Amino acid sequence: MNSTTVRHLLLSLTAAAASLFAPLRADLLPVEKQSVTLGFIKLTDCAPLVIAKELRYFEDEGISVKLEAQSNWKVLLDRVVSGELDGAHMLAGQPLAATIGYGTEAHILVSYSLDYNGNGITVSNKVWEEMKEHAPALRAETPEHPIGADPLRPVVDRMKSEGDPMRMGMVFPVSTHNYELRYWLAAGGIHPGFYTRTDNTGQTEAEVLLSVTPPPQMPATMDAGTIEGYCVGEPWNQQAVAMGIGVPVTTNYDIWKNNPEKVFGVTKEWAEAHPHTWTALTKALIRAGKWLDASPENRVKAAEILSRPEYVGADEEVIANSMTGTFEFNPGYKRPMPDFNVFYRYHASYPFYSDAVWFLTQMRRWGQIREDHPDAWYHQVANNVYRPDVYRDAMAELIDDTDFEPERFADIGFTAEDLPETDGFKPATDDFIDGRTYDGREPNAYINSFDIGLKTEVD
Amino acid sequence: MKRTLRTLLIPLFSLGLFLAGWHFFAGTVETALGTFPTPGSTWSAARDLVDETLAEHQSRKDYVTRMEERRERHETLQERRRKRAEERGREFTPREFRAPPYSGKPTYPEQILRSLSTVFFGFLIAIAIGIPLGILCGMNDTVQKALQPVIQIMKPVSPLAWLPLVTLVVSSRISSGDDGMEVSFVVSAIVVALCSLWPTLINTAAGVSSVSEDHLNVGRVLRLPWHTRVFKIILPSALPQIFTGMRISLGIGWMVLIAAEMLAQNPGLGKFVWDMFQNGSSQTLGMIMASIITIGAIGFLLDRGMLLLERMVTYSPAKG
Numbered sequence: 001m002n003s004t005t006v007r008h009l010l011l012s013l014t015a016a017a018a019s020l021f022a023p024l025r026a027d028l029l030p031v032e033k034q035s036v037t038l039g040f041i042k043l044t045d046c047a048p049l050v051i052a053k054e055l056r057y058f059e060d061e062g063i064s065v066k067l068e069a070q071s072n073w074k075v076l077l078d079r080v081v082s083g084e085l086d087g088a089h090m091l092a093g094q095p096l097a098a099t100i101g102y103g104t105e106a107h108i109l110v111s112y113s114l115d116y117n118g119n120g121i122t123v124s125n126k127v128w129e130e131m132k133e134h135a136p137a138l139r140a141e142t143p144e145h146p147i148g149a150d151p152l153r154p155v156v157d158r159m160k161s162e163g164d165p166m167r168m169g170m171v172f173p174v175s176t177h178n179y180e181l182r183y184w185l186a187a188g189g190i191h192p193g194f195y196t197r198t199d200n201t202g203q204t205e206a207e208v209l210l211s212v213t214p215p216p217q218m219p220a221t222m223d224a225g226t227i228e229g230y231c232v233g234e235p236w237n238q239q240a241v242a243m244g245i246g247v248p249v250t251t252n253y254d255i256w257k258n259n260p261e262k263v264f265g266v267t268k269e270w271a272e273a274h275p276h277t278w279t280a281l282t283k284a285l286i287r288a289g290k291w292l293d294a295s296p297e298n299r300v301k302a303a304e305i306l307s308r309p310e311y312v313g314a315d316e317e318v319i320a321n322s323m324t325g326t327f328e329f330n331p332g333y334k335r336p337m338p339d340f341n342v343f344y345r346y347h348a349s350y351p352f353y354s355d356a357v358w359f360l361t362q363m364r365r366w367g368q369i370r371e372d373h374p375d376a377w378y379h380q381v382a383n384n385v386y387r388p389d390v391y392r393d394a395m396a397e398l399i400d401d402t403d404f405e406p407e408r409f410a411d412i413g414f415t416a417e418d419l420p421e422t423d424g425f426k427p428a429t430d431d432f433i434d435g436r437t438y439d440g441r442e443p444n445a446y447i448n449s450f451d452i453g454l455k456t457e458v459d
Numbered sequence: 460m461k462r463t464l465r466t467l468l469i470p471l472f473s474l475g476l477f478l479a480g481w482h483f484f485a486g487t488v489e490t491a492l493g494t495f496p497t498p499g500s501t502w503s504a505a506r507d508l509v510d511e512t513l514a515e516h517q518s519r520k521d522y523v524t525r526m527e528e529r530r531e532r533h534e535t536l537q538e539r540r541r542k543r544a545e546e547r548g549r550e551f552t553p554r555e556f557r558a559p560p561y562s563g564k565p566t567y568p569e570q571i572l573r574s575l576s577t578v579f580f581g582f583l584i585a586i587a588i589g590i591p592l593g594i595l596c597g598m599n600d601t602v603q604k605a606l607q608p609v610i611q612i613m614k615p616v617s618p619l620a621w622l623p624l625v626t627l628v629v630s631s632r633i634s635s636g637d638d639g640m641e642v643s644f645v646v647s648a649i650v651v652a653l654c655s656l657w658p659t660l661i662n663t664a665a666g667v668s669s670v671s672e673d674h675l676n677v678g679r680v681l682r683l684p685w686h687t688r689v690f691k692i693i694l695p696s697a698l699p700q701i702f703t704g705m706r707i708s709l710g711i712g713w714m715v716l717i718a719a720e721m722l723a724q725n726p727g728l729g730k731f732v733w734d735m736f737q738n739g740s741s742q743t744l745g746m747i748m749a750s751i752i753t754i755g756a757i758g759f760l761l762d763r764g765m766l767l768l769e770r771m772v773t774y775s776p777a778k779g
Contacts, residue, residue, distance in 0.1 A: 027540060027554060034559045042737050053562075059529075064559035069734055071724050082630045084642055216737040239739060243492075309746075310564050313738025404543070405536070 028062050029397070031277045037066045039076045039088035042216050042312045043233040044319055045115045045262050046089045047302055048288040048343060050311050055291065057284035060408070063277065067311070072214040073172040074104070080267060081106040086274075087266035087281065089114065093174035093359045095265045095385050100360075102368055103174060107268040111282045111390035113351050114262040114289070116342040119177055119252040120237035120327070121184060123152075123229035124222055127166075128247040128330070130155045142333055146254030146433055149188025156190055156207050165206070169213040169221060169230035173202065176261050179362040180252045181210065181231035186452040187255075187434040194454065195367035202366060219243055233261070234322045234341075235314045241328050242318050248329050250433075253339060257431035258346055260355035282394035283401075286349060290412050293344040299324045350391055353424035354440025356382035361443045365453035372456040378443040388424055395419050493741055496748040504745030512566040519561060526558040565726065571753065574727035577644055578716045578761075581651025582709055588652070589659030589708070590701065594689060596660070597667025597697070614657040618650045618715040622723050625649050643725035650719045655712035662704025666697030695773075702769040709765055713758050728754055 036058075040046040049067060052058050058065045068085065070076040077094055079085045081104060095108035123131070132138045135151035152166075159166045170177040173195075182192040185208055193206025203209050213221050218236045221227055223245045230236075231252075240246035252259055264285060271278050291298055303323040307316035321328055325338040342348045357378050363369045398414040406413070428439035438446055444458045478498050488495035496504070533556040544551035565573065596603040629646050670693050678688040694701075720729025728750060735746040 030554075034557060035562070059559055062557060062559050064562035066562045069737070071733065071737070075724060082642070084630075216739055219739070307740070309735065309738055309740070309742070313734070313740050313743075315740045404539070 029276045029280045031280050032274045033277045036086045039068050039070045039085040045118045048114050048285050052284040052288035054305050057287045061280035077104050090265040091175040092260045092263050097174035099385050108265045109271050109387050110263045110265050110351050111387045112264040112285045113349050116258045116348045117253040118261050118341045119233050120248040121231045121250050122237045122240045122246045122248045124246050127228050147249045149185050165209050167209045167227045169227040171215050177231040180255050184255050235318045238318050238321045255433045279394050289344040289349040347420040351386040351388050353382040354426045356386050357440045357443050361447050365447050372458045496744040500745040501748040504749040508567045515566045518563050522561050530556045570731050577647045578712050581648035582712050584652035585656035589656040590663050593660045593663025594667050596664035618654045618719050621650050621653050647719050647725045651712040651716050654715045655708040658707035659704040663701045666700030670696045698773045706765040709761050
């Protein structure tokens with residue numbers, strides 16, 4: 001026998017042995033609830049939810065899912081907490097903020113990360129013209145990217161001196177967009193403001209005033225002059241280009257390569273009452289995530305589905321840009337960005353503790369978390385909210401399903417390689433626009449490493 | 460003959476003029492989402508809505524076929540599972556196939572029905588409170604004076620101001636998903652009731668207090684019990700004015716409902732309009748215009764319906 005045959009024999013023997021001790025999987029999970037309502041916001045990264053429904057992955061698990069668009073992130077969270085929604089598309093910071101009691105208080109659990117990246121920072125035409133005046137490099141047909149916030153400095157100063165500080169929009173106080181916009185501004189030496197005991201709009205000491213606007217209203221709000229720029233997910237940056245009212249200057253992929261963006265959240269009460277349903281929903285989402293990253297054709301199909309009025313609803317061409325891996329900066333300048341939306345590659349759907357900790361550090365940096373806490377506290381919160389065990393359970397079921405019913409899993413199948421080998425913390429990384437290093441195991445050291453931001457007195 | 464022609468031609472002519480004016484005006488207004496919707500684009504949006512409704516019905520039929528296929532597949536797989544359990548020496552528990560319920564989207568007509576049922580429920584609450592209170596106010600001057608400040612302060616309050624409070628109270632008392640009514644339905648209905656009850660109340664009070672003294676004296680002379688007085692003398696006399704109040708209430712209720720649906724995302728026509736707006740697609744403006752026309756048409760029909768009801772039920776001296 002050659003070595004390959006021996007290896008296969010050994011593998012199948014091990015699998016057989018393991019299955020003797022494994023519970024009899026590959027049966028329909030005994031879901032507690034067959035009718036589930038999930039909330040989402042009209043953004044392209046609700047894609048795994050939509051695909052899981054349209055490609056009938058939810059139905060395969062015996063669950064029928066109603067997807068209800070919500071008008072803004074606050075209403076979405078409130079309705080999940082009140083039980084009107086069983087779960088929802090959430091900003092990665094929402095479950096964390098809710099669990100530590102910042103904003104609506106509720107213990108939210110995360111079993112699945114919907115995607116990485118997917119946001120852009122857009123400024124109005126007027127601001128872009130002014131930036132070009134001060135930074136000749138930006139006048140090129142194809143300026144070099146990533147563009148930091150440095151060229152924005154003179155614009156900010158001028159507006160400050162005129163007594164009318166620059167205003168920018170983001171989608172929610174605990175949204176990734178808020179933290180990314182602040183990170184970008186601070187990396188360019190511009191102070192985005194603190195949250196304090198008396199100021200929960202985060203504008204204390206700010207050189208640029210940040211405020212909240214729901215994503216679909218961003219372009220209109222900028223067009224009306226209420227804000228001069230914003231950070232939001234797609235399709236609202238490309239929509240500004242299509243409408244001719246603004247220029248995206250950077251994406252969050254440039255700010256932090258492969259940063260966590262949205263998650264799938266449920267309340268702790270719901271999860272405890274419906275454990276099998278939770279696992280089944282996670283299974284369907286994992287399949288959808290993998291399908292989305294499986295091929296460019298799938299992305300094209302996804303753009304068509306998302307353009308339906310009951311989902312994202314924006315025109316298909318606008319959605320297709322970023323979904324299929326290009327991003328249009330100034331009109332006519334399209335850069336290839338294959339990782340603009342990442343749903344499954346690089347284990348994007350796995351809920352890593354280090355991702356949760358990053359958001360907590362930024363909440364502390366800007367004052368949303370008011371007191372110092374030891375590193376262990378940050379890790380504890382991440383443990384309380386992120387549940388990779390449920391992800392692993394769902395994946396184990398999928399691996400067994402693939403083995404049991406190969407016909408159904410012909411295009412998208414699962415093996416042990418789909419699970420990352422990790423203790424929940426990614427290795428330290430310096431893939432940030434300012435080159436700083438982030439290590440999830442040392443949050444306090446990280447918070448103290450910034451020029452702009454609150455400092456902690458814990459080591 | 461000439462009169463029928465006139466009653467038909469004049470509105471038709473002015474409608475034609477209106478459409479032409481609309482078409483011309485729309486062409487000159489550019490918005491961020493495209494030109495203001497013309498009659499043409501509104502009509503094609505309406506046709507799209509019909510197509511979507513038909514597609515949704517088709518999708519429901521397909522669902523039934525698909526569940527049948529799933530059931531068959533489930534049986535086949537049961538066999539495979541049984542064999543697998545045998546091979547592994549484990550016990551096999553057969554599990555029955557439970558088809559997940561259908562979860563498509565509501566069609567446009569269904570959203571209209573949803574809005575209508577909400578407004579009727581709210582309207583019923585409004586008249587259940589407004590008419591008795593109005594009768595009381597009309598019959599008894601003390602009650603009228605006592606309630607006056609409350610009525611005058613609550614009357615001008617916008618539904619949008621009531622919404623947060625009502626939502627909080629209702630969601631703390633009932634939770635969706637239980638058998639029974641959904642939170643959003645109850646919230647919308649209550650907000651409709653709160654805003655539309657005032658015209659009914661005020662008009663009923665006015666109608667009751669203006670019942671002719673002679674009629675009231677008959678009641679006193681015959682020493683009729685209060686309920687006979689109310690139902691045989693006061694109500695029939697006050698009915699036309701009560702109906703006027705109810706008609707106004709229904710009209711206000713319909714307006715309030717659309718606003719409440721938009722703000723609180725309660726399913727119905729208002730939410731439909733808001734969702735179209737959020738989409739920001741090239742279809743959006745046409746869809747919104749088509750919805751506006753639907754909303755107006757329904758409001759008109761509701762009003763006419765009430766008028767018809769009123770004519771059937773009241774005694775009009777003019778008819779003799």
